[in-house]
């Protein structure tokens with residue numbers, strides 16, 4: 001979502017005056033740090049980065065801090081780092097052209113509704129379009145700062161989503177990535193008859209857009225994965241067979257403390273349904289280890305879900321206490337060293353699973369969408385199930401979807417040849 005927010009910031013700025021992106025800090029007239037605050041580390045890094053930018057930037061260059069840390073720290077950022085010229089929250093992206101010209105402006109209203117705002121057009125990758133379908137989150141997971149930084153969930157009207165995707169397809173995109181904190185909760189607050197739409201219906205409408213060949217989305221919530229949604233996922237040929245199902249913990253007791261709304265058994269049931277209806281799908285997940293009160297046996301439950309579902313991709317972290325969250329005040333915070341041991345065990349086991357999955361790919365054929373030119377006469381792209389491929393080839397392959405046979409496997413990517 002931050003990547004898309006950055007595109008919106010650039011688009012809005014470019015409408016006011018033409019900007020060019022530079023890799024040279026000393027050339028920049030404007031430096032924007034678009035922040036995340038899901039874990040503690042990036043927040044600490046923000047202030048050291050501001051120090052570096054202040055030292056090497058042009059004297060006249062402005063520094064802005066945007067994103068979730070801007071929402072949560074607000075004017076505190078300018079108090080701690082007066083070199084910062086403006087602060088703009090994750091829910092206030094459309095106001096960039098306003099704050100940029102006001103010294104020490106702070107715009108961090110998490111109730112601001114920009115769901116119908118018509119952002120100017122800018123995309124870093126013309127082959128793949130990221131499109132927001134909702135903003136914010138209505139859940140209250142006890143470890144998560146996002147509802148405090150991105151506000152309540154608001155769905156973007158389906159007519160705007162369809163017209164944005166249609167426009168990006170006309171400009172060359174064959175693939176869309178639908179973005180939202182809980183995409184499959186889409187439309188929950190729509191009430192009038194011309195608005196009513198859920199995520200499954202939205203997927204059906206989007207798949208009717210001529211010229212669009214692939215639909216991805218992130219992230220769905222396990223709680224809202226009803227049968228209708230999984231059946232649409234499995235049967236709609238335009239929907240890529242890659243799905244993120246965030247587990248967080250395999251222990252039902254810990255899931256309750258996290259207020260996730262599902263049990264270990266519900267979660268496994270949803271993944272088994274996906275595997276049954278769509279055996280070619282890859283499933284990725286997020287796992288937090290060391291959540292307050294997590295016992296050895298709770299952690300073993302998480303290991304057992306990993307071994308049952310065999311996720312193709314795992315994003316795993318030690319629990320990090322965040323401000324504005326319930327879990328911050330929970331008793332029985334887990335020792336960092338114990339959380340570290342658990343994380344290592346989890347990741348080691350996942351690596352074994354991943355190696356087995358990738359090794360089994362040798363000789364298989366995938367449809368790959370080529371979207372990037374690499375050095376040394378290579379191009380790269382992703383298969384329908386999300387696997388990354390490197391292939392010998394040049395510019396003329398960009399934007400094409402081609403059959404590729406796997407010739408070499410490794411943990412992170414596959415080499416292939418066009419057949």
Ligand code: SF4
Nearest residue numbers: 137139141144146181
């Ligand atoms: S669903 Fe939970 S983890 Fe995801 S953004 Fe909302 S509160 Fe955070």
